[in-house]
Amino acid sequence: MAAQVTAMDRKEHSATHDGRFPISNKQQAMSALKLRGHNTTKSQRLSIIRRAAKFVPAMAAAALKADKAAGLV
16 A cells, blocks of 8 residues: 655655655555655665664665665665
């Protein structure tokens, strides 16, 4: 199931500070990790992973390991 995102979530909880990838609960963190390839820079990808680690640490660790192995972070 897709995460429910409100305008307030985008404004207050954006992982990239531009209104994209809001992370304020577990479901949003999981969605952001799945969509992290839609960012624009390596630093934004790392920011998404770090913010998501608060809610889904195991999934974020696996994402970071995969991205480091692929040279994306």
